[in-house]
Amino acid sequence: MTSVLVIDDDALLLRALQINLSAREYQVSTASDGRSGLAAMARERPDVVIVDLGLPDIDGTDVIQGIRGWSSAPIIVLSARGQENQKVDALDAGADDYVTKPFGINELLARLRAATRRAAAPSDDEPAVATEDFTVDLVAKRVVLASGADVRLTPTEWQLLEVLARNRGRLVTGRQLLHDVWGPAYGTETHYLRVYMAQLRRKLEPDPARPRYLLTEPGMGYRMSGD
């Protein structure tokens, strides 16, 4: 059974999630502030964590960093509207995905499933990431289309694809992509991303104008879809 820790200061929301998730065979534990959340995290070792960004005592980003210091459990962030910057910070700090309040329970459940599925896979050591239309071989540094044809990628294209593939299913912020591919000094030059994402799509997507794998999350970043 999958265990979930929810950290949020809204008692009503906690209760609602407890009921809804328990009914879906999740084992739920809760905490109402950052301090007790981190304590519960160490105590319970949950499979997934859901964290609200607007905690009373500790900044949500710091909570995420505190968790990421020693755990790789998937983290899903809850945020109110208008907290765009905090959302990006949270993702940069190591969160996997985010949901904006108010949200439907179905959306959260979908994110939960995606997160646990990803964590269950041996993830790294995984020599290749495969989709229906192409396979990214992370060891051989090769991309093969379903037709069997090799795709020639330039070094930058490859690095970009590698970051997205290693984080498949999770949202990667533009800042993180720029940092990992171009280096620490390129925090805001999002133009590169647009150019190179277009090139990757042209080479990999069946219909580059309507991407199926290399998805844009407006205002946030990019994501390689999990399917």
Place this chain on the structure above:
Amino acid sequence: MTSVLVIDDDALLLRALQINLSAREYQVSTASDGRSGLAAMARERPDVVIVDLGLPDIDGTDVIQGIRGWSSAPIIVLSARGQENQKVDALDAGADDYVTKPFGINELLARLRAATRRAAAPSDDEPAVATEDFTVDLVAKRVVLASGADVRLTPTEWQLLEVLARNRGRLVTGRQLLHDVWGPAYGTETHYLRVYMAQLRRKLEPDPARPRYLLTEPGMGYRMSGD
């Protein structure tokens, strides 16, 4: 049981790794600075070493060189964000792999497995690598053309071909080729590669100007094709 030595000045991280790796049947010893790390290295003779780049007393690259002076145990480097340059230096100095902090325990475990696997099976998976036009006999250290004629290779040409053949289908970076053939100090002298690749192609390729086996991946490295 595989023994691991972890050299890092972060006491929390040491403790976390000790717990996590011990649970996975690794025998863990630790050191919190470069000096005691090198001492522990000589004392314990671990199968794998994990080294942090930001040690308080000795530069991480120097620690790696100190180890590489007399041991060929796999070295995995830990580096914080923004230490890109040091990472490259560390690989040039002889490190085998690197992990960027913060990292998940699963990622580290995967790298550990990969490192020990590589070290355990240094060679002899395949006694020979054959193509339609020539055969590379890795045991006899010979190359025979389809016509039956022997190809005379110089020692350097042979070493280069051997690395490519053992990694057939996989992309091998210029740095790795230089490291394996010319030694750790030749991290950027890509000129050698160009000269020797041309010579190999002249001797092995049916049409050296349009290589079929010894392929260039511009900006990334070389690859011996899988066909």
Place this chain on the structure above:
DNA sequence: GGCAGGCGTAAAGAAATCGTCAAGGCGTCA
């Protein structure tokens, strides 16, 4: 409707990388 901001696409000049030829150095061996 008009406007601003974020995103996608195409194309051209600048910069880096690669292939090739050839000359020089160094050691070995007759």
Place this chain on the structure above:
DNA sequence: TGACGCCTTGACGATTTCTTTACGCCTGCC
């Protein structure tokens, strides 16, 4: 000593990639 093989180094054109500019599209907002 001289010939030979091998490694190193230099030079230069050809090719590939990176960066930058320009423009069109869409969405949300006034």
